[in-house]
Amino acid sequence: MSGRPPGVARLILVSTTLASLLMVPGVALPLEVGEKAPDFTLPSTMGEPISLSQFRGQKHVLLEFYVRDHAPT
Numbered sequence: 001m002s003g004r005p006p007g008v009a010r011l012i013l014v015s016t017t018l019a020s021l022l023m024v025p026g027v028a029l030p031l032e033v034g035e036k037a038p039d040f041t042l043p044s045t046m047g048e049p050i051s052l053s054q055f056r057g058q059k060h061v062l063l064e065f066y067v068r069d070h071a072p073t
Contacts, residue, residue, distance in 0.1 A: 031037060041051040055061045 037052060039051060039053045041049050044050040052061070052063075
């Protein structure tokens with residue numbers, strides 16, 4: 001045993017991991033209510049690029065993100 005109380009090693013690992021994730025470029029921070037979302041472009045379900053800015057001026061925009069599952073069934 002390293003002489004640390006139980007759970008301290010895990011706490012250090014989790015803290016270090018979270019701290020490193022916050023320093024990685026491209027990690028998004030949450031927006032506050034009323035803040036404008038940053039523009040981004042992703043492929044649509046048809047493979048065409050689509051940007052959030054294309055919907056500027058619309059009253060409501062629903063964003064739905066899902067994971068593609070290529071696992072065999």
